[in-house]
Amino acid sequence: MTKKLTILPPAHPLVGKVSPPGSKSITNRVLLLAALSQGTSRLTGALKSDDTRYMAEALRAMGVVVEEPDATTFVVTGTGKLWPPEAPLFLGNAGTATRFLTAAVASINGTVVVDGDEHMRKRPIGPLVAALKSLGIDAEAPSGCPPVTIHGKGHFGSGRVEIDAGLSSQYVSALLMAAPLAKTGLDIALTGTEIGARGYVDLTLDAMRAFGARVEQLDPATWRVEPTGYTAADFHIEPDASAATYLWGAEVLTGGTIDIGTPAKAFTQPDAKAYDVIAAFPDMPEVIDGSQMQDAIPTIAVLAAFNNRPVRFVGIANLRVKECDRIRALSTGLNNIREGLAEEQGDDLIVHADPALACQSLSAEIDTFADHRIAMSFALAGLKIADITILDPDCVGKTYPAYWDALGSLGVNFTQG
Structure with missing residues (x-):
């Protein structure tokens, strides 16, 4: 080196x-959405880097088929659900992968540990964990940073959840992307109108809709997500x-x-x-x-x-x-x-x-x-x-x-x- x-x-x-x-933000979003979909999705223009490799490896560890036919393409085949990995998910210092998967793995029937390197273990995740717990999900992060341990029940929480997104819009994106896996609809509300980089939430919503999700914005601080699950789609990444x-x-x-x-x-x-x-x-x-x-x-x-x-x-x-x-x-x-x-x-x-x-x-x-x-x-x-x-x-x-x-x-x- x-x-x-x-x-x-x-x-x-x-x-x-x-x-x-390719965009890191979009690549890691659509990798997860493709993995949560039923069928095969072809993701072109993708970024191949440390952050996206961590996401791809974590998905493979949870039973998703992720193929890489060339330097800018992922072909992802999912069954609509994730399976418990045999070991903790190590995600380096990939903030998107860590926050997004912390919510998504709550849909697994089993225990998952989401962890990262020494730098990731200093990055706050407490507001997201608190939001998951308010939905009845058994999640814990004693330090307020990774590692996070989630004991899933086979589906995501339903009802209404409030999230403090002042530190990161990724907390909101994580909840939004997991919400279609709930048994019934889920309302996601900010505990104020402040949100870091709101444009990334719009990026998340666009990607979700491309994979069949139905999301309605009720007001500037509240979204309603229907329990549709996801359907495979081909997606080009800018x-x-x-x-x-x-x-x-x-x-x-x-x-x-x-x-x-x-x-x-x-x-x-x-x-x-x-x-x-x-x-x-x-x-x-x-x-x-x-x-x-x-x-x-x-x-x-x-x-x-x-x-x-x-x-x-x-x-x-x-x-x-x-x-x-x-x-x-x-x-x-x-x-x-x-x-x-x-x-x-x-x-x-x-x-x-x-x-x-x-x-x-x-x-x-x-x-x-x-x-x-x-x-x-x-x-x-x-x-x-x-x-x-x-x-x-x-x-x-x-x-x-x-x-x-x-x-x-x-x-x-x-x-x-």
Whole structure:
């Protein structure tokens, strides 16, 4: 494994064509929905990465046939139900797989343990466990984080459940996707209207309907799901909008032209909202609300270092409970490049922009905290500043295994250590 990677700033605009991988968010949703369906589903354009491999392996462990005929396709054959696995489900640091499966396995007649690596064991899941328990499901997570133990009764809970989604929209998506497995209908309600990245719930609803679910939105904070189960379907997965942000960022930083094959307005994922902000570089706004494009904030924060004016990022408290504390990781990395470049004020991040950073040589090692998004975003700084070194660069395998190759195809060179 590569321990360090130093980017050599290109002396030319980056020009070329790069196809981002399939959406992680959509791939892990439709993998689960296909597994819960009766029949065979063909999922094309899929992401093959650490996160989706964990999901696929977990589904196989529960009796689902998951075939991979090529690099971007899953063929999933299910019976409409999952079976108890022989061992705990290990999901690495895959938040989507962990949250989604914690709810789905409650439909199993038996005991399932959902677990992850040392990083996942620090990521909160208490609100989801509390919601499951309120439905009469025997679930426990003593630390408030994985591992979670679920003693299922062969079907999901019915009636009404309330969920605090302030920390993550994935809790809502998890309940929504499991709800069609109930014996009778289920109402899912927020304990307030606050929800992190509501657009991802819309993504979930669209995917559910593609596999035959019937969902009605009763009001902005309540959904009613009918007990339809799921029916197999073929589904094409769009490219990953979060991955696209790095390429959009590389384009504006170097004055280049990078064709990613999909217009920004064609994306349905929330992070595509970042395109308009990135396109405004080097005159991005002084205040950026990241609440509805959370995974794009690391990209934009690194770009902000070269902006014409300082930028305050608000609405990003949820970044503290991602793969790492991303607010701290961003401020640490930026201040390693130059002390005072960033500061935290509560859960806001302020980047004190300085366009003069470009073309300087500022030796800095960036601790990625094993977080793929920190590695990929800080690589952008290395396009303009000499001697930027990314530690643990292989962590990009979580969602974009070919990231370094993609930059290389555009003419970016590296030294490895």
